[in-house]
Amino acid sequence: MSDITDLREGAVLPDAILTALIAQGTKSAWVEAMGTLRDIALQLSGANGPEVRSLPGEWTAVSLRGVARADSLKLMIVLSRQGVLGPEIVAGELLSATVKKLTLRIDALSTPSAPAVPSPSLVIEAEPIAPHRPTVASSNTSVMPPKPLRAPTSQSESVFPEPGDVVNHFAFGTCEVLKSDGDRLHLRQKDGRVKEIALAMLRVEPLPNDGAAGRLFKLERKV
Helix, strand or coil: CEEEEEECCCCEECHHHHHHHHHHCCCEEEEEEEEEEEEEEEEEEECCEEEEEEEEEEEEEEEEEEEEECCEEEEEEEEEEEECCEEEEEEEEEEEEEEEEEEEEEEECCCCCCCCCCCHHHCCCCCCCCCCCCCCCCCCCCCCCCCCCCCCCCCCHHHCCCCCCEEEECCCEEEEEEEECCCEEEEECCCCCEEEEEHHHEEEEEECCCCCCCCEEEEEECC
16 A cells, blocks of 8 residues: 655654654555755764764755654665755765655555464374385295306206316317316316316307217307
8 A cells, every 4th residue: 555645844854754654554664755855964874984964955855765664764865956066966864854845655564474374174194104124034934045057058957068078169179178167167188288268158069979988069159
């Protein structure tokens, strides 16, 4: 709600503004005014702190604004007039002044309302969700570690060379199997050197041994 009024000549500020505020029935408001004032007292910010300055004669209130309450009022003002050497402009906090002609606008400030409290009947409490817990095996069930995987084969278990067998390796030639654990082989070449190989990278094929002792296998690189 806004209210615009002209203050009478001779009214003294800031009391006249507080009187207008009370007459309007507003507890707090934003006030703005423009017009002509005389016998002005301002509080200015100086190098050594605030200082009070008196301005005799008439000045034009270019801007007068502030927040007014029933128990307090702080007004900031910008004044100007034509001096001997040219325009003079002064700004500060208005302490007092006499009205020559002044139009005042009062905009009531709304009082913040208290936050609404929900009715107890409308408050819904969510049921807490139990944290997920991993299933624990029964004490009667023994947990066995996973069995190590053997190298994949294209034949049955009998195709894995064992100690004493002979293999024809694609790179090392004919070798005797010294040790076999199902995953790796230790081979002895004809010159006596021993090689260790991984069966996972090889294709094992049984070969006819022509009646010789042990079995014969062909070891080819997997494609």
